[in-house]
Amino acid sequence: MIILGIETSCDETAVSVCRNGEILSNTVSSQLIHNSYGGVVPEIASREHEKLLNIVVDKSLGEAGINLADVDAVAVTQGPGLAGTLLTGISFAKGLAMGLNIPLIPVNHLEAHIFANFLVDPTLEYPFVCLLVSGGHTQLWHIKNMDSYTLLGETRDDAAGEAFDKGARILGLGYPGGPAIETEAIGGNPDAVHFPRGLMGNDSLEFSYSGLKTSLLYFMDDFKENVSISKNDVAASYQQAIVDSLVEKMNRAVYQTKSKTCVIAGGVAANKTLRICSREKLANIRILFPDLSFCTDNGAMVSFLGEVKLNAGYTTNIEFGAQPNLKMATS
């Protein structure tokens, strides 16, 4: 079965072709995707979905070596996301599905992110814990089965990737902020400055990063580099505060759900300190880090989940619309 997946929930136009669970192409409109945390690139004007969709679909089919006529179904992101950009993708997908007289499968963007983990490791088995951590999300999920997901906790304010990005701006570092802070932190002392770790009390599985950002702001008001504290130390300490809270909550989630596997997905998963610290803290747990091309907003996760849904017998009427605040099926 050949599925064409279309993802336009935010500022990325992404298309992919999936055949029997194998990704044949995974095309995104921005070139910078591999270099950025959270799949975020500043020049949004250059990526207008309407103009780009034809081009990206064409390119994706070409890379996959598939003719449009051979596509068996179209999958498209229904939400959550931006009303306007979702609608552009959905309208395009409907036109395609109707013209080719093939099924159209609406896909939940977050569910697609979680299912991308099966793409990375086909041996992954339910149940598992998934930490979804990017510029837009910081969520802990307990994945028990298809259609059986529990949101264990999420951020109350800023996402972790955003904390990196805004921290980098406050520190006068480059963009994207995640890699910039990571580079600046090399050789720095992570214990030099004590930044707050949000919501560490009790058994909380929620996150908070806005207090951390503000405390960096206050710290930098009066900061001048000196012999005892360098900017590298500040960056290392700030990074450590973000990583510590992620790892602590992840550990609690794994413990509370008695899980044996944990997946860390999203752009922030590229952070080496996060990788090292989570392996240390969760020493007896299998930890998976999906490849970044499947972590940022991408078409592969949509075509892949579309095929899974189709195989599971999901059918839909073509009358569905965009749902900017679509929720996951939880239980």
Added chain:
Amino acid sequence: MVRNCRSVTETQEFAAELADSVPAGHVIALLGNLGSGKTTFAQGFASGLGIREHVGSPTFKLVSEYAGFPHNLHHVDCYRLQHADDFFNIGGERYLAPEHAVTLIEWADIISEVLPKETIIIKFRRSKAEPDTRTITVKGWYLDE
């Protein structure tokens, strides 16, 4: 109207009060530097509309939409945008003339030339002397008169 809010809670309570009195169809521009209280204000505003969900920063998502009462909330963030064109590329029209909703726009100065002239402007300022206090100035609305 100028209000000094001495804590996160005070900022949120003030925002909730405003949410009670701003009718659907309005756009509110939130202006101020990083950490000056814009998202905190949005959280209070949302709770004033009975929204129970976590209201996070929409910096990376660009827009978050919430179902509230008596109307909905569009929470927009222009931090990652460079021009008004970028805003229209993501379907910005929808948020400038909100139907059954109020739109809050963080970093609205980036798209200032396309904001409706009735836009309510709220400025946020943090003082170094009193780190927890935010000075919030509301302009462009009858409360101001």
